[in-house]
Amino acid sequence: MENCIFCSIVNGDIPADKLYEDDAVLAFKDVNAQAPEHFLVIPKEHISTPNDATDEALLGKLSITASEIAKDRGFAEQGYRLVMNCNSDGCQSVFHIHLHEKH
Ligand code: 5GP
Ligand code: ZN
Numbered sequence: 001m002e003n004c005i006f007c008s009i010v011n012g013d014i015p016a017d018k019l020y021e022d023d024a025v026l027a028f029k030d031v032n033a034q035a036p037e038h039f040l041v042i043p044k045e046h047i048s049t050p051n052d053a054t055d056e057a058l059l060g061k062l063s064i065t066a067s068e069i070a071k072d073r074g075f076a077e078q079g080y081r082l083v084m085n086c087n088s089d090g091c092q093s094v095f096h097i098h099l100h101e102k103h
Helices: 005-011 056-073
Strands: 018-021 025-029 038-043 081-083 099-102
Touching (some): 005 025, 005 038, 018 056, 056 099
Antiparallel strands (some): 018 025, 025 038, 038 099
16 A cells, blocks of 8 residues: 555664564564564555455464564573554554564
């Protein structure tokens, strides 16, 4: 989608520090980290808010990707937070859904 910063990252128009990528999802470091390790896991397909998400497998994949990153980086057992914000009361600022992973 035009004028979507995360679509621009998917397309390669805006650089990002990528951790994982496949046909459906992309994970990269949050540019304004709120924890020592703070990543965003997004679907490559543009979905504006959690209210617009209908693909259960794709939503599940965001969570599984986050857990694989945690295992790879060695903090799965210690733990981490997964958060997905929705709209204004949820403090969503980028309207392309993303799972925050913070450790
Ligand atoms: P939200 O508030 O929508 O849940 O979170 C959006 C997140 O995207 C914020 O934590 C913000 O730091 C991050 N972010 C915004 N623009 C960019 C960008 O261009 N690159 C990266 N890597 N993260 C971004
Ligand atoms: Zn987008």
